[in-house]
Amino acid sequence: MSGKIAIEKKIIAAAKLAVNQAIKQNTLPSVIIPEIEIEVPKDEKFGDFSLNIAMQLAKPMQKKPRDIAEIIANEITGFEPLIEKADIAGPGFINITLDPIWLYEELTRINELGNEYGKLTLEKPKSINVEYVSGNPTGPLHIGNARGGAIGDVLANIYQCAGWNVTKEFYLNDAGNQVIKFGESLSARYMQLFDPSYPFPDDGYKGVDISRLAEAYRDENGDSLKDAQKNEREKTLMDYALTINISNMRKDLEKYGIIYDVWFSESTLHNSDAIKDIVKLLSDNGATYEKDGALWFRATDYDCEKDEVLLRTNGIPTYYTADIAYHYNKLVIRGFDLAVNVWGADHHGHVHRLKMALKAAGINPDRLKVVLMQMVCLMRDGEPVRLSKRNGEIVTLRDLIDDVSVDAARFIFNYNNATTHMNFDMDLAVKESNENPVFYVQYAHARIRSILRNITAPQKDYDLSVLTDKTEVSLMKKLADFSKEITLAARDFDPSRMTKYAYDLATHFHSFYNACRVKNDDENLMGARLSLVRASGIVLKNTLNVLGVSAPEQM
RNA sequence: GCGCCAGUAGCUCAGUAGGAUAGAGCAACGGCCUUCUAAGCCGUGUGUCAGGGGUUCGAAUCCCUUCUGGCGCGCCA
Numbered sequence A: 001m002s003g004k005i006a007i008e009k010k011i012i013a014a015a016k017l018a019v020n021q022a023i024k025q026n027t028l029p030s031v032i033i034p035e036i037e038i039e040v041p042k043d044e045k046f047g048d049f050s051l052n053i054a055m056q057l058a059k060p061m062q063k064k065p066r067d068i069a070e071i072i073a074n075e076i077t078g079f080e081p082l083i084e085k086a087d088i089a090g091p092g093f094i095n096i097t098l099d100p101i102w103l104y105e106e107l108t109r110i111n112e113l114g115n116e117y118g119k120l121t122l123e124k125p126k127s128i129n130v131e132y133v134s135g136n137p138t139g140p141l142h143i144g145n146a147r148g149g150a151i152g153d154v155l156a157n158i159y160q161c162a163g164w165n166v167t168k169e170f171y172l173n174d175a176g177n178q179v180i181k182f183g184e185s186l187s188a189r190y191m192q193l194f195d196p197s198y199p200f201p202d203d204g205y206k207g208v209d210i211s212r213l214a215e216a217y218r219d220e221n222g223d224s225l226k227d228a229q230k231n232e233r234e235k236t237l238m239d240y241a242l243t244i245n246i247s248n249m250r251k252d253l254e255k256y257g258i259i260y261d262v263w264f265s266e267s268t269l270h271n272s273d274a275i276k277d278i279v280k281l282l283s284d285n286g287a288t289y290e291k292d293g294a295l296w297f298r299a300t301d302y303d304c305e306k307d308e309v310l311l312r313t314n315g316i317p318t319y320y321t322a323d324i325a326y327h328y329n330k331l332v333i334r335g336f337d338l339a340v341n342v343w344g345a346d347h348h349g350h351v352h353r354l355k356m357a358l359k360a361a362g363i364n365p366d367r368l369k370v371v372l373m374q375m376v377c378l379m380r381d382g383e384p385v386r387l388s389k390r391n392g393e394i395v396t397l398r399d400l401i402d403d404v405s406v407d408a409a410r411f412i413f414n415y416n417n418a419t420t421h422m423n424f425d426m427d428l429a430v431k432e433s434n435e436n437p438v439f440y441v442q443y444a445h446a447r448i449r450s451i452l453r454n455i456t457a458p459q460k461d462y463d464l465s466v467l468t469d470k471t472e473v474s475l476m477k478k479l480a481d482f483s484k485e486i487t488l489a490a491r492d493f494d495p496s497r498m499t500k501y502a503y504d505l506a507t508h509f510h511s512f513y514n515a516c517r518v519k520n521d522d523e524n525l526m527g528a529r530l531s532l533v534r535a536s537g538i539v540l541k542n543t544l545n546v547l548g549v550s551a552p553e554q555m
Numbered sequence B: 001g002c003g004c005c006a007g008u009a010g011c012u013c014a015g016u017a018g019g020a021u022a023g024a025g026c027a028a029c030g031g032c033c034u035u036c037u038a039a040g041c042c043g044u045g046u047g048u049c050a051g052g053g054g055u056u057c058g059a060a061u062c063c064c065u066u067c068u069g070g071c072g073c074g075c076c077a
Helices: A003-024 A053-061 A065-076 A101-116 A143-161 A177-192 A208-221 A230-255 A266-271 A274-284 A319-333 A345-360 A397-403 A406-413 A426-431 A437-454 A470-480 A482-492 A496-515 A523-547
Strands: A049-051 A083-089 A093-098 A127-131 A165-172 A262-265 A288-291 A294-297 A308-311 A338-344 A368-373 A376-380 A422-425
Touching (some): A003 A049, A053 A065, A143 A338, A143 A422, A165 A266, A274 A308, A376 A426, A406 A422, A437 A523, A470 A523, A482 A496
Parallel strands (some): A127 A165, A338 A368, A376 A422
Antiparallel strands (some): A049 A093, A294 A308
16 A cells, blocks of 8 residues: 555544544543544645544534634544645645655655556455446457447446456357347348348348448359248358458557457357256246237336336347356356446346346346446537448547557547447547647656656665655656556546546646756756656556557657 | 436546535636757636525535436347
8 A cells, every 4th residue: 555545544543543532631621532634734734634524523513613723633543654734724634744844755656666556456356347338249359349348447447456356358249139130131231242132131130341341252152042941042142251350350459559368159048057046046036027919028027117028929038137147157167256348328127137137146246337438429620520320430449549659549539428428539539639638748748758768867865855846746646546447446546537637637747847957957856856766657658558559769 | 108327617527434715628818948758848718506495613526306418228239
């Protein structure tokens, strides 16, 4: 444990002791003490940390908050040597100013730990499965998958950094209606190569990629399927095309910086007893009934609007059933402590249903966390680009990373909260100009590396207490925030915290760079500043690693 | 109709478990390189936090309600 979290814990402990001491000495009345909160004030003139405990105690103690604050402030310095002073301000805040020595110690720690700095270690690491993108293999990955990929991959990295055992997983929807439709579409396009009037199914996939796959099969294998049974033709073309599509998805995702630990096929659930087992479990728990020849889940018993079909009249399980079996596999059979899914917001209706089915299966629904992300609106020439999957007009992940650097795409997709509708400006992203925040951050890193290349100083212990400039102090404070940012990003399932932190850190570094010259006649000052530059490089690079964005040596 | 997400500066968005005077970037204007990367820094101003109630020492943040936008409510996935 290092950084700001450790310091905050120390201050909270001291505050607790101070309150108890005052109660013991009868200077404050004896009441139940709420959990003590600590925060960093926005304005630096209010000190390093701020406590609001006096305001919270005002009511139960029936005293003025400022009076309580004064008593606590007088006691607290005696319980924690790092506290330089404790002031009272405003309605009753206790503002804590620390001895800056903690910042110098933190700087030393960063430089000692390097790549390992900020990584948390848990006594009992929990296991987490992060599932993201998870597209249908019936077509190429699109721009929405690109956002989900960036969010999920970074989220997984954050948990890794926070000390969890992480599995990155892709759920391949290679079963069900859409795959059958895929086969029918391929078959029709294949037949049209020989007879242009051959009918195409109304609800078929109209994308050009389908025609290309049919052509590719003909070019490789000739016209032998022309006279085959329809079923056989569909099956053969489907298997052929799925293999190609899945391999392309894998390649595109790797290019995008995403490497999965597990590719999980939905078809394995159908081909094993997994679905049968989950249906039996739900039935044994009394959560199902038969109606109209289908098997239903009593979702209305679990706070849902309506019941849901598990097995259709024709005996084929629905997507929902497969998904329940899949999550049973994750949480029970493979035993992950937590399953996190990144889904498009258009699937939000499915979240509660799935959780309730898990509950009916005897699993705590809180062990499933779904991160919903809003749709991406693609902008070109200042106008929204209308996309229609039905007509085959989509912008693919491959198109995107052919135009935009992977670094820019991953950073921009994580720059906003997942909950915000996002405008992705193609022109801006292609421009790769300084309007793009990722270049600002990478430039800071390149600058750091450049300084370290140009200036060398003998290895020795410098007196870091000469780092007193306003920009130096706030940069050191920002560096110490790293592990707290990881903790909060993990707590809130919010990867956008890390891009914001990276941007903020870059700003603090640039300000320092402009205010303080590293190269210096004062040997100690130069050495101390080099330590700060080196530490900034380490933390910035560690942050970029979590984001899966490169940290360039020069630009 | 019911449900989920959102509404903050001209635009794109932050706002840290309710905290002190609501902030960045872009756009506009002015300053800073004979010295470590000017893809940078510093300064100048902008708000009915969608509207209305409530909760309390304190609300952009929590609750209720109205309005606006996006999405969902299939024996599709």
